Each structure stands twice: as structure tokens, then as C-alpha cells.
Amino acid sequence: MDRLLERPEIDHVKPLEVNEPMSSSANLPSLFSSSWRRLGSLRLTLFLFFILTIGCVVGTLFPQGVGQRELLSQFSPRIVRWILALQLHDLYHSPWFQALLGLLSINLIVCTIQRFPKTVALLQHREEFLDPRKLSKFSLSRSFTVCGDLARVRQHAERVVRDAVGSPRHLHAPQDSFALLAESGRWTRYMVYVVHVSVLIIFFGALLGSLYGFKGMMNVVEGETNNRVSLFREHKQVVLPFQVRCDDFDVSFYDTGAPKEFRSDLAILEDGREVLHRSIRVNDPLTYKGVTFYQASYGAILKTAKVQFTDKEGGTSFAMDLSFRAPVPFGDTGRLVELVDFAEDFNGFGKAVAIVTYKEGEQPKGSWILVDRPHFHGNRVAGYAVQVLDLNQAHYTGLQVKRDPGVTIVITGFILLLIGLVTTFYTQHRKIYVWAQASNPGTTVILAARTTKKSLAFEKEFQHLCERVRALDATARKES
Amino acid sequence: MNSSQILAYTTFAYLATSFLYLAGVTFRSPKALRAASWTALAAVIINVAGILLRWKESYDLGYGHAPLSNLYESLVFGAACVMGIYLVMEKKTGHRALGVVPSLLAFLAMAYASFSPDVSSRIQPLLPALKSNWLIAHVITCFLGYAAFAISFAISLVYLWQRRRHEAGHASGRLGFIPGVRELDEYNYQVILFGFLWLSVGIITGSVWANSAWGSYWSWDPKETWSLITWLIYAAVLHARVVRGWQGPRVAWLSMAGFCSVLFTYFGVNFLLSGLHSYATK
Numbered sequence: 154m155d156r157l158l159e160r161p162e163i164d165h166v167k168p169l170e171v172n173e174p175m176s177s178s179a180n181l182p183s184l185f186s187s188s189w190r191r192l193g194s195l196r197l198t199l200f201l202f203f204i205l206t207i208g209c210v211v212g213t214l215f216p217q218g219v220g221q222r223e224l225l226s227q228f229s230p231r232i233v234r235w236i237l238a239l240q241l242h243d244l245y246h247s248p249w250f251q252a253l254l255g256l257l258s259i260n261l262i263v264c265t266i267q268r269f270p271k272t273v274a275l276l277q278h279r280e281e282f283l284d285p286r287k288l289s290k291f292s293l294s295r296s297f298t299v300c301g302d303l304a305r306v307r308q309h310a311e312r313v314v315r316d317a318v319g320s321p322r323h324l325h326a327p328q329d330s331f332a333l334l335a336e337s338g339r340w341t342r343y344m345v346y347v348v349h350v351s352v353l354i355i356f357f358g359a360l361l362g363s364l365y366g367f368k369g370m371m372n373v374v375e376g377e378t379n380n381r382v383s384l385f386r387e388h389k390q391v392v393l394p395f396q397v398r399c400d401d402f403d404v405s406f407y408d409t410g411a412p413k414e415f416r417s418d419l420a421i422l423e424d425g426r427e428v429l430h431r432s433i434r435v436n437d438p439l440t441y442k443g444v445t446f447y448q449a450s451y452g453a454i455l456k457t458a459k460v461q462f463t464d465k466e467g468g469t470s471f472a473m474d475l476s477f478r479a480p481v482p483f484g485d486t487g488r489l490v491e492l493v494d495f496a497e498d499f500n501g502f503g504k505a506v507a508i509v510t511y512k513e514g515e516q517p518k519g520s521w522i523l524v525d526r527p528h529f530h531g532n533r534v535a536g537y538a539v540q541v542l543d544l545n546q547a548h549y550t551g552l553q554v555k556r557d558p559g560v561t562i563v564i565t566g567f568i569l570l571l572i573g574l575v576t577t578f579y580t581q582h583r584k585i586y587v588w589a590q591a592s593n594p595g596t597t598v599i600l601a602a603r604t605t606k607k608s609l610a611f612e613k614e615f616q617h618l619c620e621r622v623r624a625l626d627a628t629a630r631k632e633s
Numbered sequence: 634m635n636s637s638q639i640l641a642y643t644t645f646a647y648l649a650t651s652f653l654y655l656a657g658v659t660f661r662s663p664k665a666l667r668a669a670s671w672t673a674l675a676a677v678i679i680n681v682a683g684i685l686l687r688w689k690e691s692y693d694l695g696y697g698h699a700p701l702s703n704l705y706e707s708l709v710f711g712a713a714c715v716m717g718i719y720l721v722m723e724k725k726t727g728h729r730a731l732g733v734v735p736s737l738l739a740f741l742a743m744a745y746a747s748f749s750p751d752v753s754s755r756i757q758p759l760l761p762a763l764k765s766n767w768l769i770a771h772v773i774t775c776f777l778g779y780a781a782f783a784i785s786f787a788i789s790l791v792y793l794w795q796r797r798r799h800e801a802g803h804a805s806g807r808l809g810f811i812p813g814v815r816e817l818d819e820y821n822y823q824v825i826l827f828g829f830l831w832l833s834v835g836i837i838t839g840s841v842w843a844n845s846a847w848g849s850y851w852s853w854d855p856k857e858t859w860s861l862i863t864w865l866i867y868a869a870v871l872h873a874r875v876v877r878g879w880q881g882p883r884v885a886w887l888s889m890a891g892f893c894s895v896l897f898t899y900f901g902v903n904f905l906l907s908g909l910h911s912y913a914t915k
């Protein structure tokens with residue numbers, strides 16, 4: 154803040170960075186004001202940036218979002234106890250990390266409250282007159298004498314300054330002198346607040362999303378409907394107020410075998426009535442009533458299987474159509490038979506179905522039956538050799554489902570952040586001061602400048618400005 | 634001639650560039666430095682030509698995508714960014730003596746891309762998740778940021794070296810063609826501002842893209858997290874400059890730490906950690 158070193162600011166800003174000794178610990182108002190000052194200090198900001206950086210680094214070194222069992226398989230129990238205590242296995246959602254982010258927001262808010270009124274006051278303050286002695290103490294300041302009377306110098310200086318930064322304002326000055334002040338980019342001093350507020354807006358949007366949104370997965374079998382979303386971070390389900398039907402799922406591949414595109418044709422049903430029909434792809438989701446569906450995965454499930462049972466002893470053989478997880482009477486044995494599980498690839502042996510038989514109230518007995526190896530000796534259930542004749546599979550599409558009421562706010566924050574960054578970085582508030590007094594012979598001029606971005610480029614520009622004001626000298630000499 | 638060949642020539646052009654810069658600085662020869670600048674310009678032009686040709690080749694293969702999708706392509710693009718930005722800075726400041734480190738970095742990136750067995754230069758089809766215009770925006774902006782930080786790293790090195798000479802009481806006259814501490818500090822600051830801006834745009838475009846592809850604008854994936862770490866370090870640099878007494882050397886050290894974080898974001902995360910971005914290892 155101390156870039157444009159002007160009186161009103163120096164007085165207030167400097168102490169913010171100094172930890173003044175407290176007169177007495179019982180002095181509550183001073184205790185309060187010193188913690189208030191610390192809460193808004195840049196030192197705290199740097200400290201928080203440092204701790205957050207360390208936290209982020211640690212979070213990438215430990216596996217995130219895994220359970221205790223997995224941790225125990227990788228680390229010794231003592232280390233696991235520490236990991237769990239510090240929540241290093243779910244660091245970014247841990248209370249201490251969130252508290253740091255909260256503290257950063259408070260730091261930013263307090264800092265803004267402390268500084269913003271001063272910036273406003275500073276920018277509303279208008280100089281009434283210039284003090285030549287002060288001007289010559291500016292780091293960018295030159296004084297010189299030009300020949301030419303005051304009126305001519307004044308006209309000339311006005312023109313030069315106008316070309317450089319804009320129309321100058323005339324300030325009070327005694328009879329034999331004049332004072333000019335030109336200024337540009339006053340508004341750019343507010344832009345750093347835009348940057349900071351946009352950070353707060355992003356945090357706020359993220360908070361809204363985590364409080365009122367959800368994120369989960371949902372599988373929809375081709376031709377079927379679903380409205381239950383299993384949440385990621387909790388063992389809970391959300392029931393959507395409408396149904397999602399998957400009419401078709403399709404994967405295409407490149408000739409290298411790599412997947413080229415995943416596509417699901419989805420329909421949204423309200424009370425059984427179709428209200429929307431669209432396909433989604435990766436990178437091209439569907440949003441309905443604030444809930445967004447993303448193409449995330451796919452897979453196959455078993456619907457029905459045609460299975461042949463051969464009685465080894467009697468030599469009889471019969472075939473049955475079994476539906477997935479629907480028990481049916483097992484021939485005339487008085488038992489039930491059920492298709493209870495399915496694997497796309499059972500331990501490297503290809504597709505397999507798990508079939509069990511049982512009597513009411515009895516432990517089921519059964520086995521995995523390898524589909525692609527019909528004569529495998531283990532394909533047996535309750536004394537029957539089992540062979541799968543036909544599988545009727547269905548594909549399902551895996552949808553990631555999300556509702557996040559904070560997204561628009563976050564994106565607004567992003568846009569503001571970029572606008573703020575560009576303007577704070579690449580615009581500046583600059584002031585050019587000219588003071589001149591008739592001195593016989595000629596006129597004494599003091600030129601001074603100030604900017605929020607002290608830079609070598611601006612220094613050069615200032616030198617150039619001085620040259621141009623002095624150039625009157627050359628023209629005057631030529632004329633005489 | 635195919636793009637891999639052109640890009641292999643680029644590698645040697647960058648090597649020649651760094652030799653010339655090094656010669657110019659060691660023998661204080663303005664002539665060598667001028668030659669270095671022109672070689673650098675030629676190298677960047679060949680580099681860009683190689684990238685454009687590769688783009689066309691991907692269309693000929695039927696995969697048609699901007700050459701920014703894997704480690705090889707991003708290294709090649711990164712080299713062009715570092716040297717391109719450096720040349721713009723050289724033109725603006727009029728100082729040619731800072732080119733040693735940037736051209737060396739460009740050479741190393743190209744050499745690693747061209748000759749390392751870990752990096753495949755084959756043109757591969759795009760995974761479904763990468764088919765998005767956001768990919769192009771995201772990669773380009775991130776790399777502008779990274780390249781600027783690479784240059785800031787170079788300036789910081791020279792800055793610390795110059796400062797030590799100053800403190801040791803050397804006259805700056807003999808090495809007058811290397812900018813003084815104050816100028817270096819200012820260039821460093823300008824380059825960091827540029828880098829910070831583009832890194833911010835990079836993180837934001839990545840975030841918006843993730844939101845449209847996966848439904849989450851931030852998921853603490855290691856690569857995301859490391860880019861945030863880099864961003865935090867440079868945010869610290871910007872704020873450190875506002876606190877009195879934190880300018881100069883501390884900013885230079887912080888900026889060098891920031892570049893290490895860039896390198897880790899780029900290489901470390903691909904090879905050591907796994908996550909959404911690990912496709913880039915192939």
C-alpha cells in the first residue's frame with residue numbers, strides 16, 4: 154500500500170506491520186486492537202500461505218480418501234495412528250485444513266476492512282496547493298530553469314502534461330507562479346480489492362456447494378430407469394425427484410484399441426412422462442433442475458442365463474432360464490435355484506456366474522460356473538454338472554451425478570479474479586506535478602511524479618517528460 | 634521430413650543458442666550475444682514449425698488434435714514458450730545477457746522429449762476426457778505461466794550472483810552488460826506478474842474444464858494441488874514485496890522455490906504420484 158507515498162496513508166499503514174508492544178495485558182481495548190491489527194496483517198497472510206503450502210504438499214504424499222485397513226497395509230500401526238489423528242488421509246476435508254482456509258478468509262476480510270476506507274479517503278483527498286520543497290523530495294523529481302516567461306511555460310507545460318497523462322488541474326498558487334496536477338488511473342487502486350473480494354467470492358461459492366450440494370454415482374441399465382444416487386463421501390443415497398432412463402449406451406474405439414468415445418442416450422421422466430431426451434458424452438454433460446449427469450464409467454450386468462444341468466448318475470439333463478437374483482424351483486428336487494452373482498472376468502478365466510441351490514431356511518450351496526470352459530470339472534452344483542448355454546447381458550452406464558448451487562458464484566469469482574489481476578498488474582495510478590515560478594531571467598520549474606508501479610519504464614517516461622518541458626528552452630532560444 | 638525430425642533439429646539449435654549465450658557472457662562479446670539472439674529466434678521458429686507440422690500430421694492420421702496432449706508434446710511446447718517469452722523480454726529490455734539459463738532449459742526440455750526412452754513421440758489418439766477446447770486453453774495458459782517462472786528462475790539466479798558481487802565490492806563497470814540488481818529485481822517482478830496471471834488463467838481454465846468433464850471444479854487431484862502450491866508460493870512473492878524488508882533476495886529465493894514447485898508439478902506428479910493427470914506419463 155505504501156507505493157504512492159502520500160501523507161494520509163503513511164500514517165495509518167505503517168503501524169499495521171509493526172507489532173507494537175502492549176502497554177499492559179489488562180488493557181483490554183489495546184489487546185483487542187492489537188489482535189485486530191494482527192488479524193489483518195500481511196505477516197499473517199504470509200504465514201498462512203506457508204502453512205497451507207505445507208499442508209497441500211503433505212496431502213499429495215499420503216494416499217487420500219482411503220480407509221484404515223488400506224493404511225495399515227502400507228504403514229506401521231504407530232504411523233497410522235498419527236495419520237488418523239491428524240487426518241492426513243483426508244487432509245483437504247479435515248477440520249484443521251478448513252480452519253486454515255477460514256482463517257485466510259478472515260485475514261482477508263479484516264485486511265480489507267482496515268485498508269479500504271483509507272484508500273477511499275486517499276482517493277477523495279484533493280490537493281489544494283503544492284509545496285515546492287516537498288516536491289523536490291519526491292524520488293522522481295527534477296528542477297530546472299527555462300527561459301521564457303511564466304505564461305508561455307504554463308501553456309507549454311499544460312500541453313506536454315495533457316499529452317502524457319491527461320488534462321491537468323490548476324491549483325492555488327501565488328501571483329508569480331503556477332501549480333499543475335495531472336492524474337490518471339485513479340480507479341485502478343480499487344482493483345486490488347476486486348482481486349481480494351473475488352477470492353472471498355470463490356471461497357463462498359465453494360462453501361455453498363459443500364453445504365447444499367451433493368456428488369455421487371448412479372448406474373442405469375440400458376432400457377431401465379433409476380433415481381437413486383450413491384454419494385461419494387458418505388454412505389448415503391439421494392433420491393432424485395425425477396427418474397433417469399438410459400435408452401442406449403455405446404463405446405467406440407480407435408483402431409489402436411484405445412477408447413474413442415462413450416455415449417449414453419438419456420431420458421428424464423417426471424411422473425413417468427418423458428420430459429427431456431438427450432445423449433451425453435464425456436465433456437458434454439446433461440443438466441436438469443440443477444442436477445448434472447456426467448458420463449463417468451460403464452459396465453455390464455447379467456439379466457438372464459440359459460443353464461443346462463446334467464445329473465451325473467441318472468444321466469438326465471434339463472435346461473432352465475434363470476433370471477438374475479430371482480430364485481425358482483429347481484426341477485422336482487423340492488429345492489430352489491438362484492443365479493446370485495456374475496463376473497466379467499473370474500480370476501482370469503473369463504465370464505462366470507455364481508449359482509446356488511437351497512431349501513427354505515437352509516444354507517445355500519453352490520459354486521462359480523465358468524462360462525467359457527463348459528467342461529471344467531469344477532462346474533458343479535449339488536451333484537449336477539452345470540453348463541451355461543447362453544447369457545443375456547445388459548450394459549449399464551455409470552453416471553456421476555452432481556448438484557452444486559455454488560458453481561455460478563465460483564465462476565463469477567474466477568472472472569472477477571482475472572479482471573482484477575489484469576488491471577492491478579497492467580494499469581497504474583499516476584500523478585504528475587508541475588510547479589513553476591518566474592525567476593529573472595526565465596522561469597524555474599519543478600516537475601515531480603508518482604505512481605503505484607514504480608518502474609524503470611516509468612522513470613524513463615518521466616525523464617522524457619522533463620525533456621519535453623525543457624524543450625521550450627530550445628525553441629525559445631531559437632526564436633531569440 | 635516429419636515433425637519429429639524437425640524437432641530433433643530444434644534441440645541442436647537450442648544447444649547452439651546456449652553455447653553462444655555462454656560464450657557471449659564469458660568472453661563479454663556483444664557479437665556472440667547478437668548471434669545468440671538470432672539463433673534463438675531461428676530455433677523458436679523451427680520449434681513452432683515443428684509443432685504446426687505435427688498438428689497437421691495428426692489430422693493426416695485421422696486423430697486430428699492440437700499437439701498439446703502428452704508429455705512429449707507439452708515439453709516441445711514448453712521449450713517454445715520459454716524461448717519465445719525470453720526473446721520478447723530481451724527485445725523489451727535491450728539486455729541480451731540473461732539468455733544462458735532459458736536457452737539451456739529449452740535445450741534440456743527438447744533433449745528430454747526427443748531422446749528419453751520414457752517419452753514417446755508417437756502421435757496418439759485423444760482419450761475421450763481430453764476432447765475439449767478447454768484442453769487447448771488450459772495447456773497453453775499453464776505453459777505461458779510455467780515458462781515465465783522459468784525465466785524468473787534464471788533472473789533470480791543472476792540477481793543473487795550480482796548481489797553477491799556488489800556486496801563483495803566489485804565495480805559493476807566491468808560487467809556492465811549484465812543488468813544491475815535494481816533492474817534485475819524489476820524484470821523479475823514483471824516476469825512473475827506475467828507468470829502469475831497466466832498460471833491463474835491456467836488453473837481457472839482447468840477448473841472450468843474439470844467442471845464440465847467430471848462435474849467438479851476442484852477435486853484435490855495431486856496435479857491440481859501442486860499447481861495450487863505453485864500459485865500460493867508466487868502469491869507469497871507478490872505479498873512479500875509489499876511488506877518492507879522482504880524485497881530483493883528473499884523474493885529471488887522464493888521465486889526459485891516457486892520454480893522447483895513448477896518442476897515438481899510437471900514431472901514429479903507424473904512420475905511419483907497418480908491422479909487424473911497421469912495419462913501424461915505415456
Ligand code: HEM
Binds near residue numbers: 193257260577578875
Ligand atoms: C489467496 C488470496 C490472495 C490473493 C490471490 C491475493 C492477490 C493479490 C494480488 C494479485 C495483489 C497485487 C500485488 C501486486 O500488484 O504486486 C495483492 C496485493 C495485496 N494483498 Fe493480496 N491476495 C490474497 C490474500 C491477501 C490477504 C489475506 C491479505 C491480508 C492482509 C492481502 C493483502 C494484500 C495487500 C495489503 C496488498 C497490496 C495492495 C497494494 O499494493 O495496494 N492479500 N494481493
